[in-house]
Amino acid sequence: MSGSTLLVLSLLMPLAGAVLIGLAGRSPNLREAVTMTTAAALFAIVIALLMRFNAGPAPEVMLQEVMPGLKLALKIEPLGMMFAVIASGLWIVNSIYSIGYMRGNKEKNQTRFYICFAIAIMSAIGVAFSANMFTLFVFYEVLSISTYPLVAHKQTPEAKASGRTYLGLLLGTSIGLMMVAIIWTWVATGTLDFTKGGILEGKVSGALAPLLLALYVCGIGKAALMPVHRWLPAAMVAPTPVSALLHAVAVVKAGVFTVMKVAVYIFGVDFLAKTGAATWLMWLAAFSLLAASIVALGKSNLKARLAYSTVSQLSYVTLGAALATSMGVMGGSMQIAMHAMGKITLFFCAGAIYTATHKTEIPDMDGLGRAMPFTYGAFLIGALSIIGLPPMGGSWSKWYLLIATADTGQLVMMLVLMVSSLLNVAYLLPIVGRGFFAGSDAPPAHGAVHAAGAAPAPDTRLRAIKEAPLFCVLPPCLTAAGCIALFFYADSLYRLLEPITRP
Amino acid sequence: MEFKDAFGLFNYWIVIVLMMTGLYIVVSRGNLVKKIVGLNIFQTSVFLLYISMGKVTGGTAPILTGKPEVFSNPLPHVLILTAIVVGIATTALGLALVVRIKNAYNSIEEDEIQKLDLAAENEVDEPGARP
Amino acid sequence: MIALLVEAASWTFLLLGAFLVLVGALGLVRMPDFYTRLHPAGITDSLGADFILTGLVLQAGFSLVTVKLFLIGAFLFFTSPTSTHAIANAALVAGLKPRHAVVPPRPPEKATQDEEAR
Amino acid sequence: MESVINMALLVFLAGTAFAILRRTTLFSVVMLSGVFSLVSAALLVHLDAVDVAFTEAAVGAGVSTVLMLSTLALTARHEAPGTRSRAIPLIVVFLTGLALVYGTLDMPRFGDPSAPVHQHVAPRYISATAHEIGMPNIVTAVLASYRGFDTLGEVTVIFTAGIAVLLLLAGTIREPTTATKITAMEHHLVLRVVTKVLIGPILLFALYVQFHGDYGPGGGFQAGVIFAAAFIIYALVFGLETAGNALPGRAVRILLALGVLIYSGTGVVSFFFNKNFLDYSVLGATAQAGQHIGIILVEFGVGMTVAAVMVSTFYAFAGQNPPIGDEEW
């Protein structure tokens, strides 16, 4: 099979999966089998593409010329390849987890869930392989729309409100700002192709470049940079597999991925550095990074805390892009992968806890670690990776970013990174700590109210809790292992990404 | 402007006054029949505007008599013949609508009808309401 | 000579007609109530119109125009009393009372020659 | 002298328009609007637009008045006192008027023979009608031939109106009852006799106007209106049911459509001679004769549709059930 066929297939496969899932909606088992098969097949295709990409010229394909000069086209480049691998790989894990979670919680409308999920993956792959900004934008929008039913899945008023915030912010920023930026680029340069070294140099004056960059970055709502991050915590009402999808597999990753692409292929690192267009962005990212961490510290809802953690962690990527050096780009790009693996682990664990105990508040979770050792173990590994401690994958990205700040002499930024790591420790590790060590005898402080009533004694309560179903526990363990593996195999990732950092 | 010039335009000015009277009746009155009458006046005055521009001083109606004569411009006449027909068609249709409105609302006053319409609009919110 | 005479006659007719029309219109304004107004209106319709038309006929000589003027006259001759009668009748039927006259009571039926209307 | 009459009529018109604005009795308004049409028609005659005057009289003073009266009979007699603000309409209208007056400043003066209108297009009609069409009435020539397509449009407009009125009112036409005859004015001796006498001449006049449109003012449209007037007066006096028996609504509907078909059919014939639509020159031995035949045919179509539309519209209006309840006049 030729590379371009494979490319097209990588889009068609999840799409076909969506259709088949719809057809198989009557029989849950068949439906889930289809999901799994599709996920596996997609991963295989992506891996095949990876091999082909490593071996020779990048596969590319032109799908359709929408308007004169404006093409829907796919092309593989390193960053996208990495994103595709992450998305397709995590889909498998996430699917397994979904089966456990959705069945465990007896969610309604599961067929719709799986269909939308498949379409979301399709669009994530599309985003990853886009050959130009237009194509990327198209898939970006498809992604927003296809995930909307997932966010509003529960159909409660709260879910609907979150759905509204989610879609409103994502569509609003993308159509309202990013589209303008894209058309501006088009009008200025006559092309939207992702080109190494950027296309804007000489086409847009240095004074306007920050403005254009602002349109892009604020337009990419999925990157959840601080003023436009509201959708992310709001989307926490969704079922946990969806959160995992949002935070790790596709959505936010598509966002920061797009930021990276814009920085590297539209503006070009040199152009950014030369004009200083990204300086403001660097400060914004830094602010976002710290502020979100501090907010996370104050959240007692586990998923909300993780959500703010995501906001914070994503800012690392943006910061990497904004530093406008090769090391920054490298660190940012790696952070995409590392964070994906770490955060998905954490969410899986949160979901597993919820499935097993129906608890969402951190103070209620004292001592759960002893009842659910696998879950909490995985959580610990994920947390460490997020914090950036060896031997977890997360340490590499933080490392490169630190080098980048040193390269550019941004000592303040270096300080910010360090403070941030401390904050990470402060909001993540206590969860694990309380899980294992707190509340062994006394009823949890917050539980006092319900303990007063007919609630069973703490011991029996704890004893009643078991690990979540296998399908819920296995995936976090796998991804936790992945976190560790990434530490040891970061080299291949580096080699994959290396071309983009070369001028 | 010389007096003679002004006089040459005086015709047009009165025609404009007529037009505007008609238009004013249409926009300011709430009675549906009177609105139609206003439209009629408006349109008729426009006809006069056209015909005025076709008039040649000392000219005569554009029907050949075999003698060499100065004729007024026939084209505006043709146009206005058509326009009159359009006007009567509009009037007939408008009046037919008025009759139907009277049947349906028992009123031909715009204000009352609007009130009734508004009430209907508010009803839609209620469950099971069918307009 | 004849032409002059005809011209003079035509003038006379026209001016007389114009005068009568004016008088009729004046009466229409001056008279106190609906029923009395019917009479001066009749002046315009009958002699006023006829005089003016006659004056015009004299101007036109014998031609198609004469025929048409004559037709107008004939038409008015038929229709104007009919309209006037119809208006008066309608007013009476609707109950409009004359202000300066009493509607006389219906005299008793003399004979029963009914079924007049066809 | 001419300008005196002109001015006087214009002032009449203004006076009438203001009176219409002021009156709240709708009946007066309708009468005044009839007068408005009548005066403007007189003014049109004065401005040499005899064909237009003919039409305006037939339409404005005749048909409109009858239709408006029927509407009044079915709706209301008085305008409710206005509650709405009149300032905004006044300002809008005033500004519009001001704009128009501003526009007049560069206009050629009234009656100026050197105005641009008299220099282009129109002179050709005046000079070429005699040999190209061969009829004295230039207006008819332009109407039916040079701009014959506009007139086809006009017939379609009137056809549309006829269809529209049928669509709106046909559903609410009352079934004839036994009592209906009472209100025919047949017992009205004078009206009955005079109407009977007049119907023949009116019809004749209509047909005269129909066939002499080439020579003098008139043509299919005016003829159609007069023709319909004969039926209307008949229906007024002898009752709608009698009229409906003599000329059923279904027949009227067929005639309504037939007129348009005659007109457009005449145009289509040119196709068979590989000429453009509405090119009548193929219809006769010579181009001029062809034009003449074509014009007679299309005028006939116009007359038929117009008459049928007028009659059917009158039927539709007059056949409505009057609302129950009365208000004092």
Add this chain to the structure above:
Amino acid sequence: MRLKTMTHTLGLGLAMFALWLLLSGHYTPLLLSFGVASCALIVLIAARLDVIDHEAVPLHLSFGYFGYLAWLGKEIAKSNWDVAKIVLDPKLPISPTMVWVPATQRTDVGKVIYANSITLTPGTVSVEIEHDRILVHAITREAAEGLESGDMDRRVDQIEAR
């Protein structure tokens, strides 16, 4: 079709054609044939409308009608003068009166002629027609008395020859 109706029909057709010739002024074969067609159409329509009878085509009126017209013209002139005087008189000397006057005509056409004649003469207006009498509104007492003399009534009777 009865003979009487036939004559009426024929009369109508001929009258119409005469009128056409008077109106037309163009005597080309084309227009003449249009004329014939038109008259035929009118007769057809009239028959359909059922208006062909002695009322529509008053063949029964004698030639005395024209004499009557002359007399009526004189009367009209006279009464015009009277009413004009009243209108122009600053005092407006009116004495409105309403009276019933007998109408002795045999046919409706006769009655209509009488009623219209009354209306045509200014000063008197026929307001209502009953079987054998007409309610008249007169502007002065004298005008009413003039009618009550019955002169006009008789003259109209006379033109109903048959």
Add this chain to the structure above:
Amino acid sequence: MISAHLPILQVIVPLIAAPLSAFCRRAGVAWYLSLVICAVSFAISIALLIQVLEEGHISYLLGSWAAPWGIEYRVDVVNAFVLMIISGIGTAVLPYARTSIAAEIEPHNQALFYTAYLLCLTGLLGMVITGDAFNAFVFLEISSLSTYALVALGAGTDRRALSAAYTYLVMGTIGATFFVIGIGLVYMMTGTLNMADLAARLQGLEHNRTVLVAFAFIVTGIGLKLALFPMHLWLPNAYAFAPSAVTVFLAATATKAAVYLLLRFLFTVFGIDYHILGLTMTWLFTPLALAAMFAASTVAIFQVELKRMLAYSSVAQIGYMVLGMSFLSVTGLTATIIHLFNHALMKGALFMVLGAIVLRQGAATFNTIRGLGRKMPWTMAAFVTGGLSLIGVPLTVGFVSKWYLVAAALESGRWPLAVLIVLSSLLAVIYVWRVVEAAYLEEPPADSKATEAPLSMLVPTWILIAANIYFGVDAGLTSRIASAGARLLLGVAQ
């Protein structure tokens, strides 16, 4: 031979069919006739478009009288495109209309409905194809009169159709009369009515005050007809209460023809060099268009009745078209022309969906569509797709329009306008999403008996939806035509 007469056939085929259909006593027969005629008409328009694309403009002399003396039909790429839109939608509506009309209109009116429909089509086609200013007025009136009647037919289900039709009639007549005044004034100064001739003779009269006023009146008159804000007040009710099939047809065609007329007068008759044109555009059209985009969209958000909501949305969309013109650039006009087409597709489809809902539920309000996503999946899926197109999501036609519009704004350096354009399209997100939420995220009432719409309605709807997608994915053809049209109007070489 027949190809020489295509321009006139375009108009007289429906014109002759209209009286013929009036003979039909049964609605079914009239429907068949109309369907065939509309299809023929559509075929003719496509043939014309092809011919025009190949050969440039076509001129057809009616009655064989040479141009300024007789009436000329002048087909170029701009009006050929609009003709195609009108006749295409006209054809697409008919299969749909049969079921819809049978349900919504009193039986005795159903046969004549098709006559009025054909007349409306005739009028629209006639006013678009003609090269004569007054002839445009006549056909404008044919379409208007039949439209009033068609709208009033909605009285079969809701009496408000009558008052809506009346308001439409009054406003429409005022507009038409203004238009006639304007034409009269230009005729006064030039002595001609032929548009091309007018354009030539208006040269040198740029500063003539009469011509200036004529310009103002023509623009205002057409503005009323096309519901340019704030002269749009007639439109929402007219669309909301007309029978569904009529709404589809009108929403997709009527204002389009008016926009075309405006383009024709602004750019062909008065010409790009007309001194006041730029000022009008900047100081009148731009603010009005923006006001339309925002005010109408905002009002749309608060509507309960869906038809009316979309009607307000139409007002906003007209704002886009007008805004496109106001840039006076090739890209801007391309945006306008392509949006004529695109908007016809999306509004046509969306109103068709509403018609299907009306058929099944009796009315289309937020109340009656609750949970319909499950009960009428195909119908609601069509709505979602159409709604996305309205919002301007990529791969739909709406995106293409928006793309050109924003590009035009950026090209002209007025980037705040670009931002405003997209912001206003975000308002569309809100009202479209209210529907989506109600249809998909709410449970249907327990006693709901709603079933999927009949195929006769679904198929036309989905044809239009498919067109929405197809021309959104491959806008090459439409954008080529639109930009050729824009160049033609602006007099820029190809």
Add this chain to the structure above:
Amino acid sequence: MFAATAIALLVAMVLALVRLYAGPSLYDRVLAANSFGTKTVLLIAVMGFLTGRPDFLDIALLYALLNFIGTIAVLKFFRYRSLGDAVEEKAASRNKEASQ
């Protein structure tokens, strides 16, 4: 002379208009309108001569005809409150009252 006649007619028309506007009864208005119509007929006839084209009398004839029809329509309207065949209780009863 034509001019004098025309002016006299115009003045007469003004007077008729005054009556038309002033009323007071509706019948006065009908009468005035009818009278106005007759004067217009005459005016048009005279104007034909005034402008030297007396062959437009068809229009005057038409006016006369329409004037008549208009008046009949008005009357029917008054009497029966409808131009159709409606039976109207009130009109019928009025009729009776008036004739008694």
